Amino acid sequence: MPSTPLFRRIDVAPAYQKVADAIEREIINGRIKPGEPIGTEQQLVAQFGVNRSTVREGIRVLEEGGLIRRDSSRRLQACLPRYNKLATRLSRALILHEVTFRELFETSMTLEVASVEGAVERATEENIAELAGNLERSAAVVGNPAELAECDVEFHVLMAKASQNRVLQLAREPAAQLFFPTTEMIVGGVPEGGARLVEAHGHILDAIRRRDKEAGVLWTRRHLQDWRRGFEKIASLDRSVEHTYMEHAYAARQ
Amino acid sequence: MPSTPLFRRIDVAPAYQKVADAIEREIINGRIKPGEPIGTEQQLVAQFGVNRSTVREGIRVLEEGGLIRRDSSRRLQACLPRYNKLATRLSRALILHEVTFRELFETSMTLEVASVEGAVERATEENIAELAGNLERSAAVVGNPAELAECDVEFHVLMAKASQNRVLQLAREPAAQLFFPTTEMIVGGVPEGGARLVEAHGHILDAIRRRDKEAGVLWTRRHLQDWRRGFEKIASLDRSVEHTYMEHAYAARQ
DNA sequence: TCTTATCTGTTTGTCCGACAAAGCTAGATT
DNA sequence: AATCTAGCTTTGTCGGACAAACAGATAAGA
Structure with missing residues (x-):
């Protein structure tokens, strides 16, 4: 055998993968x-x-990855991966890894x-208006747990x-x-x-308006501690998310 | 038209999607x-x-989602989604959304x-040993930036x-x-x-060993601030990650 | 003239059948 | 008993096919 190899390592990736990679590259580096x-x-x-079947397999890969989608007429186009679509995959992974509510709570x-710290520092008028609108709707449905x-x-x-x-928006989504x-x-x-929840939201919004970081953090902590106390009345924090959550949200989605 | 609809909404999801969903359900709820x-x-x-082409498209979807993989003999099996595989896709999303290093830095x-707070509280002897091993290796390659x-x-x-x-492990991965x-x-x-980096790691590990949360947080902050100061010497924090990163890590991967 | 209905290629989703290469299995061989 | 070989299975890929949905153009009606 020669000391320097005569041949390069042959690329053994299946064709559909290469198709996906090729399209991905064009999107990532901005040519599409x-x-x-x-x-x-x-x-x-x-x-x-390559054959159409092969192309289609490659397309599925990218579609699932959120890099391309089909428009109203089912034609292919590049798109920005939606955070919450990706977050859904992550949530699923967390469920399968059987994380506990304690881990979820701590991270959240x-x-x-x-x-809230970022919001106090940098919220625009528009952000505040959106939050205010949400608060109003919340107050109106305070008796309806689902809404x-x-x-x-x-x-x-x-x-x-x-x-x-x-980055923060993305990072918090799976846990949320x-x-x-x-x-x-x-x-x-x-x-x-319900009333306590709306009250807490009110104080948080107020803190954001006044650019009062301390108050914002305080009420956010209280808000989450409230959740925790409430949760501990109905289940254990150390129980895996799978059991508790599956029976509710996931089952309802089906 | 009758007041109560006679017919239910017809499920129009394509077959390959239904195949993927069906398999996903079996995995999520633990039957597989x-x-x-x-x-x-x-x-x-x-x-x-359904046809094999249709099945294969469904399989690609799940494979990309990390729910199934092919073993050494390319047979299909369920698997736990790997965090860093999913994280790679999130990182890609962050690049496409043109986030800035400031956002990355703040979230990180x-x-x-x-x-570090969690580590100080709950690190096991094994965790500490791993960190110590890493520190030793770091000290040995302090002159080699890549390593x-x-x-x-x-x-x-x-x-x-x-x-x-x-949950925290997963949340930090994309930004990291x-x-x-x-x-x-x-x-x-x-x-x-390099020396400052290793020194900071040493102090952090020491704090974890001594269960000294304050010191752990302090040195972690210093460590990251060091990164920031270093970064600002070569690029702007408000530049999108895309340009700076693409030319290095992503290009190298190709 | 503007709107509506119809027609005609395109495109997608699905199906069928086929084949080479790689892996596995089990019987044959040393 | 270990190894080898031949045959079967499975995957990755290919070619072609067709119905349904769709876009665009054209014709008919207000």
């Missing part, structure tokens, strides 16, 4: 911008010189506090948005997706729970 | 455990009553501090692991993947940067 069309399957067949506490829980989720999403930090669905159970099970 | 075989494509064809500061940067990444992964909080590759540039560009 979000919203721009990728072309029809037929065109891709012609360009890559960290991220929500960071979120109130939905408002709660949105409030925290808006708060993260107000922080103007997209698993954490907040239980709010409905808690608000429904604890008398005055 | 990680490591267990899914069956051959032929069997799935028989069970679902939050998550690494939470990480030192790799050690730095590992140190922070181990710290998150030591926090015993899997984008954040730490720059370490090489910084350590290489700033004299004494």
Whole structure:
């Protein structure tokens, strides 16, 4: 055998993977911008010189990864991966790893506090208006646990948005997706729970308006501690998320 | 039109999607455990009553989502989604959204501090031994920016692991993947940067050993502030990650 | 003239059948 | 008993096919 290899390592990746990689590269490095069309399957067949089945498998990979989507007429186009779509995959992973509510709570506490700090510092008038609108809707449905829980989720999403930090927005999403669905159970099970939730949101919004970081953090912590106390009345923090959550949110989605 | 609709909404999801959903459900709710075989494509064809092409498209979706993989003999089996595989896709999303290093830095500061707090509270002897091993290796390669940067990444992964909080481990990963590759540039560009890095790691490990949360947080903050100062010497924090990162880590991967 | 209905290619989703390469299995061989 | 070989299975890929959904153009009606 020669000391210097005559041949390079042959690329053994299956064709559909190469198709996916090739399209991904074009999107990542910006040659195809979000919203721009990728072309029809037929065109891709012609360009890559592979069978349509192979192209389609490659397309599925990218579609699942959120890099491309089909528009109203099912034509392919590049797109910006949606945070919450990716977050859904992560949530699923967390469930399968059987994480506990304690882990979820601890991490959410960290991220929500960071979120409110950012919001106090950098919330725009528009952010504040959105939060105010949410608060109004929350107050109107305070007696309806399901709708109130939905408002709660949105409030925290808006708060993260107000922080103007997209990395934070993304980082908090997977935990939030698993954490907040239980709010409905808690608000429904604890008398005055709804009122306390809306009150806390009110104080948080007020703190953001006044740019009072200390107050914002304080009320966010209280808000989450409230959740925790409520949760501990109906389940153990050390129980895996799987059992508690599956029976509610995931089952309902099916 | 009758007041109560006669017919239900027809399910229009394409067949490959239904195949993917059906398999996903079996895995999520635990009827198929990680490591267990899914069956051959032929069997799935028989069970679902669809064509093999359709089954294969469904399989690609799940494979990309990390729910199933092919073992050494390419047979299908369920698996636990790997954090860092999912994190890679999130990192990609962050790049496409053109987040800035400021956002990355701010979020990483939050998550690494939470990480060290958890580690101080709950690190096991094994965790500490791993961190100590890493520190030793770091000290040995202090003059080699590339290898030192790799050690730095590992140190922070181990710290998150030591926090015993899997949600936190997952949440920090996407930001870390984008954040730490720059370490090489910084350590290489700033004299004494490598020594300072190893020194900080040493203090952090020491704090974890002594269960001294304050010291742990203090040195973690210093460590990251060091990174920031180093970074600002070579680039702007408000520049999008895309440009700076692409030319280094991503290009190298190709 | 503007709107509506119809027609005509395209494109997608699905199916069928086929084949080479790689892996596995089990019987044959040393 | 260990090894080898031949045959079966499975995957990755290919070619072609067709119905349904769709876009665009054209014709009919207000």
